[in-house]
Amino acid sequence: MIADLRQDAPDSRLAEVRVGVVTFPGTLDERDAARAVRLAGGTPVPLWYQDSDLRDVDAVVVPGGFSYGDYLRAGAIAAKAPMMAEVARAATAEGTSGSAPLPVLGICNGFQVLTETHLLPGSMIKNDHLKFLCRDQRLAVESTATPWTADFEAGEEIVVPLKNQDGQYVADARTLEALEAEGRVVFRYVGENPNGSRNGIAGVANARGNVVGLMPHPEHAVEPGFGASSSGRGDVAMRSGTDGLRIFSSLLHQLVSA
Numbered sequence: 089m090i091a092d093l094r095q096d097a098p099d100s101r102l103a104e105v106r107v108g109v110v111t112f113p114g115t116l117d118e119r120d121a122a123r124a125v126r127l128a129g130g131t132p133v134p135l136w137y138q139d140s141d142l143r144d145v146d147a148v149v150v151p152g153g154f155s156y157g158d159y160l161r162a163g164a165i166a167a168k169a170p171m172m173a174e175v176a177r178a179a180t181a182e183g184t185s186g187s188a189p190l191p192v193l194g195i196c197n198g199f200q201v202l203t204e205t206h207l208l209p210g211s212m213i214k215n216d217h218l219k220f221l222c223r224d225q226r227l228a229v230e231s232t233a234t235p236w237t238a239d240f241e242a243g244e245e246i247v248v249p250l251k252n253q254d255g256q257y258v259a260d261a262r263t264l265e266a267l268e269a270e271g272r273v274v275f276r277y278v279g280e281n282p283n284g285s286r287n288g289i290a291g292v293a294n295a296r297g298n299v300v301g302l303m304p305h306p307e308h309a310v311e312p313g314f315g316a317s318s319s320g321r322g323d324v325a326m327r328s329g330t331d332g333l334r335i336f337s338s339l340l341h342q343l344v345s346a
């Protein structure tokens with residue numbers, strides 16, 4: 089009985105994990121990202137793009153949306169924000185004994201910001217069909233060697249919404265080869281390639297694995313009954329559920345066990 093009660097009690101150690109969520113002009117999904125952190129048991133901390141103070145966070149989410157209206161290139165202007173300089177510094181810090189570099193997750197526009205900041209390799213161009221696509225998407229979690237995916241089984245299939253116009257991941261042949269050889273393709277599209285991404289890549293990690301970016305939106309798949317509309321191309325006989333929440337839970341578990 090006591091054991092059961094303990095199991096149901098919220099883990100107060102998780103609540104101590106502070107996860108920063110960055111907002112730029114034009115960001116859309118910061119509230120959903122903060123909510124996903126909260127539902128996973130952590131504490132979301134708003135970070136404003138013009139500030140240079142990381143507010144003592146243990147990890148950062150760069151959420152989706154249309155920062156600066158996607159002018160110039162999606163994510164290009166946001167990448168120059170003072171907050172991104174701080175995120176880049178903490179994410180690439182050498183770290184003294186025991187201190188790990190800051191875990192960072194870029195979702196969709198956030199992934200675009202991370203490539204423009206050069207924290208992640210490659211670039212995103214227009215979907216090959218030149219349309220905005222919004223649908224539930226099957227993905228394989230190919231690497232569990234990141235704090236964001238450690239709770240998954242390698243190769244596990246998940247479903248989360250995909251919604252963007254500039255979702256085609258491109259990189260030169262050498263970069264693609266290195267990503268594949270080093271196990272840094274973290275998420276890959278399953279089924280028909282929804283946007284022409286090279287090698288069906290939906291998400292990648294940096295060499296150390298602490299920085300991950302992906303085009304689909306795990307923060308929109310944190311409760312049963314939600315999901316994208318079933319318009320768009322490809323197979324649609326699926327709905328997003330709570331798979332996305334596990335990306336946030338995974339981070340929290342990693343940080344409390346570190």
Ligand SMILES: NC(=O)CC[C@H](N)C(=O)O
Pocket residue numbers: 151152153154155158162195196197198251252253254255
């Ligand atoms: N959902 C998003 O974050 C969209 C990202 C970007 N504005 C695009 O359309 O490609």
